[in-house]
Amino acid sequence: DVKVTQSSRYLVKRTGEKVFLECVQDMDHENMFWYRQDPGLGLRLIYFSYDVKMKEKGDIPEGYSVSREKKERFSLILESASTNQTSMYLCASSFRGRYYEQYFGPGTRLTVT
Amino acid sequence: GNSVTQMEGPVTLSEEAFLTINCTYTATGYPSLFWYVQYPGEGLQLLLKATKADDKGSNKGFEATYRKETTSFHLEKGSVQVSDSAVYFCALMANQAGTALIFGKGTTLSVSS
Numbered sequence: 001d002v003k004v005t006q007s008s009r010y011l012v013k014r015t016g017e018k019v020f021l022e023c024v025q026d027m028d029h030e031n032m033f034w035y036r037q038d039p040g041l042g043l044r045l046i047y048f049s050y051d052v053k054m055k056e057k058g059d060i061p062e063g064y065s066v067s068r069e070k071k072e073r074f075s076l077i078l079e080s081a082s083t084n085q086t087s088m089y090l091c092a093s094s095f096r097g098r099y100y101e102q103y104f105g106p107g108t109r110l111t112v113t
Numbered sequence: 114g115n116s117v118t119q120m121e122g123p124v125t126l127s128e129e130a131f132l133t134i135n136c137t138y139t140a141t142g143y144p145s146l147f148w149y150v151q152y153p154g155e156g157l158q159l160l161l162k163a164t165k166a167d168d169k170g171s172n173k174g175f176e177a178t179y180r181k182e183t184t185s186f187h188l189e190k191g192s193v194q195v196s197d198s199a200v201y202f203c204a205l206m207a208n209q210a211g212t213a214l215i216f217g218k219g220t221t222l223s224v225s226s
Contacts, residue, residue: 004156033213042202042218043157058213090156100147100206100214104156 003027004105006091012111019078021108023091029103030096032074034058034066037088037107049074050096081112115140119203119217126193126224134188134220136177136203144205146170146179146186147214151200160188160201193224 007022025032033048035058045058047066055066063085067075074093078085088109092102120135138144148160148170161170166181177188188201203217 040218043216045213048213092157100145100162100204101159102157102214104151104158106154106156 004091004093004103006089006105006108008108009106010109010111012113013078013081014113015082017078017081017112019081019110019112021076021078021089021091021110023074023076023093023105024072025074025091025093025103026072027093027103028071029093030071031094031099031102032068033092033094033102034064034074034076035090035092036060037090043090046076081110083112086110086112115144115205115207115215117203117205117215117217119201119220122219122221124220124222126222128195128224128226129192130224132188132190132193132197132222134201134203134222136186136188136217138184138186138203138205140184140205140207142207143181144207146177147204147206148175148177148186148188149202149204149216151202151219153199157202193222195224195226198222198224 004025034046035043049055049068065077090107091105094102116139145164147162149157150160151157161172163170163179169178200219202219204214
């Protein structure tokens with residue numbers, strides 16, 4: 001079975017802190033994605049990566065950055081957390097030619113106070 | 114631009130009832146269409162897909178038919194179970210290289226015994 005794991009299920013941070021969310025997949029997928037999920041807004045793509053050290057902005061990249069130093073790991077970084085970044089963050093991965101068949105992790109619920 | 118519109122929930126049904134969750138889309142060209150499901154506490158999973166007009170995707174008793182004339186991809190199940198309680202997301206992918214999934218806002222289904 002494909003496994004996508006995320007470093008924390010729940011995280012509480014203070015405004016202005018630098019926050020790292022980690023995602024690891026074990027299926028040798030080329031593509032990895034970060035989404036945020038908010039009630040009434042569904043899933044919105046923040047960033048995706050199609051290879052090591054490669055990244056593309058999604059729909060809402062402002063306030064976020066990403067890092068992909070190894071194929072299996074994709075990190076989302078909140079440089080200076082703000083309260084409007086309180087959300088559920090979902091990581092996903094897929095094979096290169098199968099963008100649609102994404103495997104999701106369980107999510108990290110981040111609260112910024 | 115490309116977008117997906119789903120019926121708002123929550124949808125509340127008794128066990129063995131018939132389910133329909135409406136989904137319509139706006140896209141240029143001929144997108145591929147998908148339904149994802151998110152069970153409580155878990156990540157999203159691909160439920161079914163259809164890649165061209167009149168295709169019917171099916172899985173676990175769920176079905177959806179790609180209707181180009183009405184730009185719709187409604188999800189149906191003849192007899193729901195309590196274990197079907199989840200959030201259902203309709204999604205599309207424009208058939209262009211390098212594009213990502215576009216998700217609807219999700220519809221919560223609650224089935225009681």
